Amino acid sequence: MNAFDYVGLQSLKHKHMPDNQSTITKLIAFKERDKFSSSAWEERGLNPSPDDEMSHYLQQFFNDCAAGLADAVENEASPAKLKSLLKRYLGKIKYRDYDTEEGEFICDLFEEMAHIIGVNINDDLNNWLHGRTLNVLWKLKSIFNKTKPAEIQFTSCTGCEVELETHIISKQEGIPDQGWMIVRCNNCNEFNLLSFGKGIRQIQFINYGWIETLPPDKFNHTQALTRLQQVRTYRR
Template sequence: MMNELQRFLKKNKFSNSEWENRGLNPSSLELSQKMYELLNDCCQNLIVLSENGATNKAFKKELKKGLATFNKADFDTEEREFICDYFLELSQIVEVNFKDELYKWLYGSLLNGMLKVASIFKGSSKVIETLSQDCTNCHAKLETFITKKEDGIPDFAFDIVKCNSCGEFNMIDKGPNIHSLTFGEYQLVEQLKKTEYTEEQAKVRLEQIRYWRK
């Protein structure tokens, strides 16, 4: 563990070649240096904990503190995913399950406040319509069960979902007038507001998610 943490500390994490390996143009030197220093601060603290025989809980607490030093508003989507890749690497070195924290930091709340998901309520709701499409990888049925519709509710988002059968990420476009629903064999990962994303931009975002979570 100590050797891996020392290696991570010395690595030139935001060199031009590292950006190019991700198919991206480098961020500014100032921003790259900021990310480098914040990551190394966290790594240094993990090294101290390792030297003192820290518990898994202590490592996880330090990772959370380190991630909190990154202000999301300072970084674009690609930079945030790059940061998360490195925190994932650190978490694997210290043998901590940190994916949930990274997903929350990266994507925020999974459900838009405009959408009420029927499955979170007690009891069952009658399904009035079923939307279905095939997973692009395993061809399993990705079904969305509509339990209530109401005129005037806009078609506000593209849904990025994860197939329960194979783990592939897919995009679902549900349409308007949906008041409440529940999911079939998939998990909701991210919602892309149509006021911010065209269909082509949403597809690009889908590919980014596939890359980051592969």
């Protein structure tokens, strides 16, 4: 699929309904951003990738993907077609060519584009990152693990005020506090900071997803809030 250049994308501004225009504008911003700059790596707590050739390739790859999606939006493609297109781009990248941190970085960028066009490809990203068999096993475990929780906690999402539901499946004395967790609300995609205290042996997230754990020996509350803001800024 031919990629739109910047001028071509800008020329669409007067030709679309507001929703389409908003989507195209976000894709333009995504395309223009230096997605693999040194600061982009550092914001993830990682050293910049020493492989400039790899970063250049991925930058161009994601630019082409954003342009292809913009082309599809311009032609009023359905959500199903947009999702199929995004999945085809994901299929062009081989996970074995990248280490774990690079793979997670790639998944985050695909998730960002999926959010822009309003589709969900989380299962495909999990299959790509972890392998289809492991992903299926995780799903089966969640289906059959219906143990009554020892405790249920609710925390209001800072974005939409939906109650984020946490099931404490089991507790055990002597287990230290695991620190802060950055999570994402399934309802509004807002990032939140949660902490569950000591003695948590097994836990289940009901209506939100885990993003990152901030260990207490490296993050106090103020530092955790700073990291939360970095995640909000980077992953929106």
